[in-house]
Amino acid sequence: MKIAQILLPLPLPEAFDYEVRQGLDLAVGDFVKIPLAKAEKLGVVVSLRNDNEPPKPLKQIIERLDAAPLTKDSLAFIEWAAKYLVVPQGVVLHQVMRANDALFAGPFATKITIGSEKIDKITPVREAVLQIVAACDYAPLSKTELAQIVGASVAVVNGLVKLGALAEIKMPVDLPFTQPSFEQNSRDLNLAQTASLEVISKAIDAEKFAPFLLDGVTGSGKTEVYLEAIAHALAQNPTSQILVLLPEIALTQAVIARISQRFGAEPTLWHSEINANQKRRAWREIASGRARIVIGARSAIFLPFKNLRLLVVDEEHDASYKQDDGLRYQARDLAVVRAKFANATLVLASATPSLETRNNALSGRYGHLVLSSRFGVANLPNIELIDLKTYPPMPNHWISSLLVEEIATTLHAKEQVLLFLNRRGFAPVVLCSKCGHKMTSPETDSWLVEHRYSNRLVCHLTGYSIPKPLNCPSCHSYDSLVSVGPGVERVAAEAKQLFPKARVEIFSSDTSTGPQAIKQMVERMENGEIDIMVGTQIAAKGHNFPNLTLVGVIDGDLSLKGGDPRAGERTYQLLTQVAGRAGRAGKNGRAMIQTYYPENEAMQALLNDDRESFLGIETDMRAAAKMPPFGRLAALQLMAKTDAAVDVAAKIVGDALFPAHGIEVWGPAPPPMALIRGWRRRRFLIRADKNVDISAFMAKWRKAIKLAPSVRLIIDIEPYSFM
Numbered sequence: 001m002k003i004a005q006i007l008l009p010l011p012l013p014e015a016f017d018y019e020v021r022q023g024l025d026l027a028v029g030d031f032v033k034i035p036l037a038k039a040e041k042l043g044v045v046v047s048l049r050n051d052n053e054p055p056k057p058l059k060q061i062i063e064r065l066d067a068a069p070l071t072k073d074s075l076a077f078i079e080w081a082a083k084y085l086v087v088p089q090g091v092v093l094h095q096v097m098r099a100n101d102a103l104f105a106g107p108f109a110t111k112i113t114i115g116s117e118k119i120d121k122i123t124p125v126r127e128a129v130l131q132i133v134a135a136c137d138y139a140p141l142s143k144t145e146l147a148q149i150v151g152a153s154v155a156v157v158n159g160l161v162k163l164g165a166l167a168e169i170k171m172p173v174d175l176p177f178t179q180p181s182f183e184q185n186s187r188d189l190n191l192a193q194t195a196s197l198e199v200i201s202k203a204i205d206a207e208k209f210a211p212f213l214l215d216g217v218t219g220s221g222k223t224e225v226y227l228e229a230i231a232h233a234l235a236q237n238p239t240s241q242i243l244v245l246l247p248e249i250a251l252t253q254a255v256i257a258r259i260s261q262r263f264g265a266e267p268t269l270w271h272s273e274i275n276a277n278q279k280r281r282a283w284r285e286i287a288s289g290r291a292r293i294v295i296g297a298r299s300a301i302f303l304p305f306k307n308l309r310l311l312v313v314d315e316e317h318d319a320s321y322k323q324d325d326g327l328r329y330q331a332r333d334l335a336v337v338r339a340k341f342a343n344a345t346l347v348l349a350s351a352t353p354s355l356e357t358r359n360n361a362l363s364g365r366y367g368h369l370v371l372s373s374r375f376g377v378a379n380l381p382n383i384e385l386i387d388l389k390t391y392p393p394m395p396n397h398w399i400s401s402l403l404v405e406e407i408a409t410t411l412h413a414k415e416q417v418l419l420f421l422n423r424r425g426f427a428p429v430v431l432c433s434k435c436g437h438k439m440t441s442p443e444t445d446s447w448l449v450e451h452r453y454s455n456r457l458v459c460h461l462t463g464y465s466i467p468k469p470l471n472c473p474s475c476h477s478y479d480s481l482v483s484v485g486p487g488v489e490r491v492a493a494e495a496k497q498l499f500p501k502a503r504v505e506i507f508s509s510d511t512s513t514g515p516q517a518i519k520q521m522v523e524r525m526e527n528g529e530i531d532i533m534v535g536t537q538i539a540a541k542g543h544n545f546p547n548l549t550l551v552g553v554i555d556g557d558l559s560l561k562g563g564d565p566r567a568g569e570r571t572y573q574l575l576t577q578v579a580g581r582a583g584r585a586g587k588n589g590r591a592m593i594q595t596y597y598p599e600n601e602a603m604q605a606l607l608n609d610d611r612e613s614f615l616g617i618e619t620d621m622r623a624a625a626k627m628p629p630f631g632r633l634a635a636l637q638l639m640a641k642t643d644a645a646v647d648v649a650a651k652i653v654g655d656a657l658f659p660a661h662g663i664e665v666w667g668p669a670p671p672p673m674a675l676i677r678g679w680r681r682r683r684f685l686i687r688a689d690k691n692v693d694i695s696a697f698m699a700k701w702r703k704a705i706k707l708a709p710s711v712r713l714i715i716d717i718e719p720y721s722f723m
Helices: 072-085 089-096 124-135 143-150 154-163 191-206 222-236 249-263 276-288 298-302 331-342 355-362 401-412 488-498 515-526 567-579 601-608 611-625 643-655 694-703
Strands: 002-007 016-019 031-036 039-050 108-114 166-172 210-216 241-245 268-270 293-296 308-314 345-350 367-371 382-387 416-420 429-432 449-451 456-458 465-467 481-484 504-507 532-535 548-553 590-595 631-640 663-669 679-689 712-717
Touching (some): 002 089, 016 031, 072 694, 108 124, 108 143, 124 154, 124 166, 154 166, 191 210, 191 222, 191 345, 191 367, 210 222, 210 355, 222 241, 222 308, 222 345, 222 367, 241 298, 249 293, 249 515, 293 298, 298 331, 308 331, 355 367, 355 611, 401 488, 401 590, 488 504, 488 532, 504 515, 548 567, 567 601, 567 611, 631 694, 679 694
Parallel strands (some): 210 345, 241 293, 268 293, 308 345, 382 590, 504 532
Antiparallel strands (some): 002 016, 031 039, 429 481, 631 679, 663 679
């Protein structure tokens, strides 16, 4: 008997054995339909074996699907990712099978083509229909489309079909993507770019795993280098596929435009904003190998590539690559392993590399390619720190007088300004001036953020939203709720008050919802239709605004707050990125950062353009504490509906802990956000020496824990959020 092991996209502990009926031709990686309990499920063949005497009767596989099978490197990646993230393999497979309808044929549409019969006597309308059908034979039209073009009724088309002059054919709705051309619109590169491209191209030719850090200041032309590397990969192998990962959907429009211009075809997209039909088409074309260039958000790392030859992680340092709910993973880290299993070339691009990637480059594990100057006529901006202790804004204002003067000078010169504050809404806190009550989300330790444009209070953690009350819900005082602190809406209101003739717009995920709205906002800024843009993190990365010469950071200290061990690094990265938006088209750019801590190492590094000294200090601090990249971190989180239940669970988990060399465990303790959506939370934080397999330790610990069904346990390898 031939037996197949079938992995299901479910959180089950193992794959299941099924009998392969005679006549069914199967291979490892095939998608199949199987019976499970009283239902039918889809799964993947992960192994095949012969067994003359199975221990018990087995159910038979129902059918093999015609979808392109998963490759060996995809299956190896699924197995590795599951072990690393301490989850069942089926949980990772679920990420791979995010478009199940792509596994089946169809959908189909009825189109019209020329039939086999000739008509001697024909009306002018029928003649027009036949001419259009003949002209569109390469891309047949539907009956409705034909009728609309001719200006006739569908009955005319039906009549020609009945006579045999036209014929109906079934065509797939999902057509192949336009193939890119690597030969057109190549750009001239400078010496540093050319040298980097040559190294990457040799690695692509070798068809072996080769990771590189492409380390270039903002505006140095990193994108041009990896676009030419894509062209080389396309030319080198007619079946090669390329994945470009981006941390923000906001960046996709600019990269789509550049890829379309360079290769004469739009890339295949994969992110949360594309609809189910687009995902089905993209998944199917990627699995078949016909989609050559793919741009995606972090989840694209799980797509079923047939021949992945080049993988680019743009802005590799960005914390947005970390998924903090559901399956918790760091897409940059998974990209390294995905490229390794595929024997592909990996390019990690950044102006401010993460300490992890930089350490790998300095130690020789990654190739280190450096672009030290801006591309073309672009100049690096001058950076100035505004000490808010010396130059505070006026009461109930947030823009320092020094920054106000510089904004006025910039506007007078007909140039643009970006005011940056990484905080959405009007005010982060709303409280009662009478009793001090703070407005919070129900059953959550999260403050409600005021959004004045919509007059609502919103929880950015849970999505809870209410109209702003007229009375305090605690003491019922009328009109006593006051706004505390600034968000981008408040800064924009202040900018309008200070510069009433200026065109001020807000660029945040609240005002630009979806790729099209983002595209329109970016185009208005590029076309000079905005004088002052007030933006959150969405405005800080990747955009090229030619007339933007002044960046003002309202609260440079914001990301320094909290218990994040990466706080200094993140602050430096974010402020470098936002400052780098200025002076990208040959004009002198300035960045002014308002801070209460100008002596902070990150601020001084920005002021003195001394990245290496700052990173050296950060590296020494991390090394002393044995924190990443000199150690490993994991978190174990417990959630229950009552404090008593979660504390009992924490004791059970603590009692199951066993001694292990090179491991430190802290906790249990409530995190700063101890209550979310009615769930009480407790957390253990685990630090391991670099040579310790922290995933294996967590898996062994998890296996020894027996909890009540009402308690949730979550393991997070290399956590980024400490709230």
